[in-house]
């Protein structure tokens with residue numbers, strides 16, 4: 001039996017090679033990891049437990065047992081490769097999930113030809129994927145990107161060649177437009193085609209742009225949705241042919257409600273939700289992905305805006321958080337999404353601070369980034385630490401149930417049984 005004992009030494013993190021543990025353990029013999037957790041929150045929404053052992057075989061959780069188990073007490077096979085990780089001074093919880101990030105950025109510097117964009121997006125994406133994983137986010141959804149880089153990034157991470165979170169990507173956003181971009185469409189026929197094109201590229205989810213972007217004047221509170229009903233219905237029906245979910249970018253009341261009535265699975269942003277939106281969210285079971293972290297960025301840029309834009313954006317800064325909380329109180333489900341790319345990569349947990357600021361409890365905020373996110377993705381193997389699930393595990397030094405900001409400083413990150421942050425042998 002070969003047993004390694006690993007202590008968590010946070011001050012030495014910067015010195016620890018990032019990938020030294022990626023290759024740890026053989027593929028042929030059984031690989032076990034025993035995590036001694038001072039406090040563990042196996043299922044957000046249920047109370048935490050103290051002094052437990054999280055037992056992981058390969059990339060999956062085998063069981064959680066009370067006390068600090070040893071290989072012998074667990075009766076593990078004598079020939080197994082066993083690592084014991086000491087998190088007795090830490091709060092352990094499932095890896096966090098951000099349902100709205102744009103990892104691949106803007107493209108090539110000005111003056112370069114269009115075909116250069118994708119390789120520049122790829123390098124940006126590699127950096128941001130690493131930042132995101134190291135911030136404790138083991139899964140993300142990327143609703144909308146350009147080119148092919150997001151697919152290459154997802155697949156490179158999945159293959160273990162790149163460091164990053166599990167990624168569920170939308171490809172190009174479906175927009176109502178007569179331009180010939182890959183996501184553009186303006187009829188039932190062309191909207192079907194635009195969605196089929198994303199499916200062919202390898203999309204995991206479809207994103208539709210149901211209203212103007214938040215910074216545009218046409219995203220004012222009373223503006224209509226930008227699709228015609230039959231176009232939106234065609235896009236959603238086409239996504240359903242491959243059992244893909246549909247995320248709708250929507251700011252205006254009419255656009256939000258039209259998208260919910262058409263049957264989307266999530267509303268992204270939802271700036272001008274109204275009472276009817278709350279009802280529709282509850283009735284349809286669609287998620288709200290609030291992206292409140294963007295407010296920090298919008299507020300910081302207000303001075304450069306025209307007086308009209310400023311008034312509109314200030315109104316949204318004041319109203320949006322309140323409406324998100326009203327929706328929550330009405331029974332709408334929230335899945336955490338930070339819009340990193342607009343907000344800052346690697347600062348995804350800022351979104352959870354926002355939820356607590358508007359009135360959610362710390363536990364409710366954590367649920368949005370774990371259990372609810374997994375449900376929105378339709379991925380039953382993610383979101384909790386239970387037998388059979390993928391071993392996506394993080395740890396922080398302070399209880400996030402007392403201070404949600406603890407999640408902005410993560411000391412340990414494991415994804416699929418591989419440790420990326422926090423081990424120093």
Ligand SMILES: [Zn+2]
Nearest residue numbers: 100102143339
């Ligand atoms: Zn976005």
